[in-house]
Amino acid sequence: MRESDPSDKELNSENNDLQTENPGSQDVSFAYQQTFDAKQADDGPCSLPSHLSEKELDNNGSSTCDNGVNIESADAQREATGLTTFEFPVPEEGPQTYVKKVKSELEGASDGNQTEYNSDGIEEPDPGDTNANAEHRECSPRVANAQFNSQDKSDPKGNEILEQRDTVVNRSLTAFSSTCNIEPVESSIIRVQSAVENGNMEGHRPYADSEGKIASLSAVDGVAASSNGRESFEEIEVVDSGLVKNGGLLKRDLFLEKQHQSEDDSSESWRKHKKHFFILSHAGKPIYSRYGDEHKLAGFAATLQAIMSFVENGGDRINYVRSGDHQVVFLVKGPVYLVSISSTNEPLRVLRRQLDLLHGQLLLILTRSLEKCFVKNANFDLRPLLGGTENVFSSLIHSFSWNFASFLSSYTCLPLSHTARQAAGAALQDIADKNLLFALLLSDSKVISLVGAQKASLHPDDIFLLSNFVSSSESFRNTESFSPICLPKYNSMTFLYAYIRYLDPDICLILITKNSDAFFHLKDCRARIEGFLMETHVLRDISNSVARGGLRVEELPGGDVSYTSAPRSRRMGDTKDSTITVKLKAGVGGTAGLWHFIYRCVYLDQYVASEFSSPLETPQAKKRLFRAYQSLYASIHGAPTGAHQMQYRRDGNFVLLAWSTSDFEFLAAFDPLAEKSSSITVCNRVCQWVRDMENDLFFIGGSPFNW
Amino acid sequence: MSELDTSVQLCIFDTSRGQSDGQELDKILFFYPSESPFSAQLSLIGLGEGIITFTKMFSPNAPCDIIDTEKRSHVFFQPEPDIWMILVIEKRKESGELGRTRALQAILMEAHGLFTLFYGSIRALLLNSPSGDVARSCLQAFLPDYISDVMTVKRLSMLSSHSGLQERGTIQMMALDRSTALEVQSVVDLLQSWFGSGRIHHTLLLFQDLLVSTTLPPEDAAHLYTYARMRLIPAAISTSSGGHSLKKVLSRANSSSVHLKASASDITAAGQRPSPADSSNHHSQFFTPRPLQHDKWWRDNDGFLVTDAWGVDAQGMSAITPTVWLQQSSQERMKLVAYQHKQLTVVMLISVMHLAPNADGSHVLRNQVLEKASNKLNALEDRLSKEWGGINANHVPGYRYLYVDYDSRVSKASPAGKIATLTKDSLLSLDKVRSEIDIAKGRCDGSGEAQPYELETCVRTRSNAWVVVRIRGNHELYLVLERASETLLLTAEATEKFSRRHCDGIFASD
DSSP: OOTHHHHHHHHHHHHHHHHHHHHHOHHHHHHHHHHHHHHHHHHSSOHHHHHHHHHHHHHHHTTTOHHHHHHHHHHHHHHHHHHHHHHOOOSSOOHHHHHHHHHHHHHHHHHTOHHHHHHHHTTSSOTTOHHHHHHHHHHOHHHHHHHHHHHOSOHHHHHHHHHHHHHHOTTHHHHHHHHHOOOHHHHHHHHHHHHHHHHHHHHHHHHHOTTSTTTTOOOOOHHHHHHHHHHHHHHHHHHHHHHHHOHHHHHTTTTTTSTTTTOOTTSHHHHHOSEEEEEEETTSOEEEESSSOTTTTHHHHHHHHHHHHHHHHTTOOEEEEEETTEEEEEEEETTEEEEEEEOSOOOHHHHHHHHHHHHHHHHHHHOTTHHHHHHHOTTOOOHHHHTTOHHHHHHHHHHTTTOTHHHHOOEEBOOOOHHHHHHHHHHHHHTOOTTEEEEEEEETTEEEEEEEOTTOOOOHHHHHHHHHHHHTOHHHHHSOEEEEEOOTTTOSSSOEEEEEEEEETTEEEEEEESOTTTHHHHHHHHHHHHHHHHHTTHHHHHHHHHHHOSOOGGGOOSSOOOTTTSOOSOOHHHHHHHHHHHHHTTTOOSGGGEEEEEEEETTTTEEEEOOOOGGGOSHHHHHHHHHHHHHHHHHHHOOTTSOOSEEEEEOSSOEEEEEEOSSEEEEEEEOTTOOHHHHHHHHHHHHHHHHHTHHHHSOOSOSSOOO | OOSOOOSEEEEEEETTSOOSTTOGGGGEEEEESTTSOHHHHHHHHHHHHHHHHHHHHHOTTSOOOEEEESSEEEEEEEEETTEEEEEEEEOOTTTOOOOOHHHHHHHHHHHHHHHHHHHOOHHHHHHHSTTSHHHHHHHHHHHHHHHHHHEETTEEGGGSGGGGGOOTTOEEBOOOOHHHHHHHHHHHHHHHHOOSTTOEEEEEEEETTEEEEEOSOHHHHHHHHHHIIIIISTTTSOOSOTTOOHHHHHHHHHHHSOEEBOOHHHHHHHHOOSOHHHHTTTOSSEEOOOTTOTTOEEEOTTSBEEEOTTOBOTTSSSBOOOEEEOTTTTOOEEEEEEEEETTEEEEEEEEGGGSOTTOOHHHHHHHHIIIIIHHHHHHHHHHHHHHOOOTTTTOOTTOEEEEEETTTTEEEEOOHHHHTTSOHHHHHHHHHHHHHHHHHHHHHHHHTOSSOOEEEEEEEOTTSOEEEEEEETTEEEEEEEOOTTOOHHHHHHHHHHHHHHHSTTTTOOO
16 A cells, blocks of 8 residues: 555546546636646646646547547556655655554445544545645645655645646545645545546556557457546545445446456456456455456456355365366465466466466555455455556556566566666666665666665566556656555565656666655655766667667577677667568578577576567467467476476477576577477577677676675 | 275266255265265365356356365366266375376276266166166266276375376277288178177277277277276186186175165166066066176186176076177167187177077077187187287387377377386476376367367476477377487487387378
């Protein structure tokens, strides 16, 4: 639990409402737009409005496509989430309070103890209850300020806007009030509610993500989408009255909008998915499922739980089951069970690690204190606390088939000249103070520079999970946000607070602190960093590098090309042209049939990979190579007697070479007809070249982050 | 029963039985160790059935292969529809490594193959005796002997990593030069040319433990060869009693054979033929044969092998000739007669169908063989033993290898003594590589690709050994090279050389 969650959700709920209404009444949406536009005009940087307006626009623009609408709204939500996140500098409530809340929730929900709910419930959901807002705001003026100020220092405006919105859509109030809500119990309730709505909305996002990042998740659940608006609307109603009745109602139809949402374990299509992921509680309550509606899968989750507990009762623990093409892998993490069912032929080791990362992502959002909830109440339902984060998980799972970091347990850097990277590092160092734990400059999942407090080092997996968390949330893109997070490898028990701001669409600055009040301070820090990077033209260098893309095997000659001194003239646009030229010699790749390579520097925990180029352009080819690397890497490291030193593998698709030493690991893919001798020569040359270029390709010397 | 050793468990059950509550025990056809409490037996079957049902959801055509837990591995094999075998092996902390799933499944496959060789399919036994008693007593008579064979010191021998260069269920051939091969052929022709009640339908010739020739199709040949290696070859027959007379056999038979209360009619019904009426005359007690019982084969004075594992005839005068079921060729029941001269073992199969109802064709055959063929067989043995290169005949210096041709179920490998010189590291790495390939291969089979599967892998282990795998279609070659200084290129060259010389160039790169 992120304290901010509730607020997010509430905002989301607003959005939801908006959405809901949109399909039904265009007028309303227009009205919204106007409000937001107006707001925008006023606020300028106020991110919330802009999102909403975006959403509105999209809604209007893509009225034919329900999905689009949903997505957009979802994005908006996300953004809202972001907003709320930062809004919630979480004044009084530390993680503990959060836990408390959770507990209270627990009791309320599971025991069916409605009184609590009622008491809490009274205040928020009342539609149109502006007063409630006001009250809340009064309770925590600072919080409210924080929220709106961050966007635009004018509190009143924000309020106005909100009020406007409220009047238009009554329900949205809830959200707002929750944002302002300080009292733990109340907020918890609100959270539940918002979770409901979030669930709906979030479901769509992954698939339709406008960034195209998640493009591969192609299927879009049209049916669910079409009914989306209404559903969410109904749910809100449910929440209003449902709070009083029972938590059970809340759970119903929670995440209707997810991809393949209509499926469950009885549908053929659901069973045919190549890779399922499940998170469930040790009591068999579903927490997350990649496909299908968790609620409908309750029976299935119970089956999984039954299998695991059957074995556990025998004093044992189940690891995996293999049947033909399928592998079922089980992982127990305290009261949380993780299961994957896949027919992707990935090695066991890899699948276990993926489950581990999935668990890490869960911790990143909720910390290990979630386990206490289960100690208190075995039947605790975690889903409400995760409302709105489905996208984080689906994006993580998607990255298991494209991001090398998922199996290399290393991070990669944006190629950048040594001087530029040093300048970036200096900018981060500049803001050092004792409250700041880590400062990262990322370009998507690539590290530009990072600095950490003394004795604090950032584990590559934490970087991976954090960058996934940030990049999968649209809201972070457009606002400055302050979000509670947990770095599971650093300390899985406590919340830290991340200030997140995109300096430009490709560059994201993340400042992590232990101090929940540090928003404004970090905001200033960000301004300093941004200013510095601007002055020193580092931002421009970074953008250039992003546009240029990574290493290309066609351009790896005998080592005479220097990345920095002769930056390729290519920009994003050019790259596309270049593919044309490449196609002329399609299938050739680099010298000696080199198609792709990955070089991992062991002591730096970093890797560099070439771009996928000509013969590997189709998504299938990329995925095939990715999986082949994955199993090769697992094979090398899975040996019982220590890692293998070298492996050569040739099948119908590739020649793969893996080379593992104490300093570095090298994986390369060649044309299947490539000759051994020449490929070995090329590998040696590339390794040498990478070592020569170390300063530009890797982030070096930052390890003992001192300040 | 305080300390029941459960380090290895084997269970066979029929999911189509015992459907109603309270009848679950009826599913169980066999459980080892048999002293396990029913609760433990039911719990294992419950888990097995549960997982099978569960995995069928996702993989209807290939239900469960293995369940792996912290402490145990459960290996599944479905030999016949609805019939499952589960082998449970406790993991040992010290080794941490388990045999490959495929290799463990191969044990189950072999056990079932041998079982059907002697008793026919489990399903047929169940159909003939719906109560399941016959099937249970047959399994009970057979499997404990089998298990004791594959176990060494409470451990499946297969789990030793040495199995990486062995392939269970395949045949090892003796290399013959052309003229010897012709001579073998002429002997076989001679044996099979006789008509009448002693007509030989199939033969299987072994020199020591190597197959010289057979007329059986690959699968049956593999089963019978396995059995011959286990019990019939000179090294395997009972040595305790040179020149055993049948009298001794009889006395032993009465004392040591298992008397399982399966009536003769049940057994033969499962087989076929005689009416229940005529068998009830003599024996109220009938042997469920124990084909794998140790020390149950002797070489008679005339060179023929005899056993009382199948019991003795009504008069108590002679042992009953063993019968086998051929699965692949004719689904026929055959009498098994074996003749041995020094290192040469000849297994002859006579069709039961062509025998007069109560005649034992083996007497006729014995005479024929002794009269007309023994000289030739003796000469052949002579020639083979000259040609035989010794136990290290298959050794190729510098290489430790296994070459398998799955089409004909023939394998060729470095002699066990030489494999044992490899370091444990290399063998474990080989095992690891093989298990990865098993999985990849299984996947390829499933996808039904028209192209033959092709793969080449060279792995340099931590201890500088090279493990090389070449696969082309149904031909597989595994090599371990422990020459530390080799580079990948030299290794590839060495592999190429080996393939040209010893595998007919099947794996040549071009």
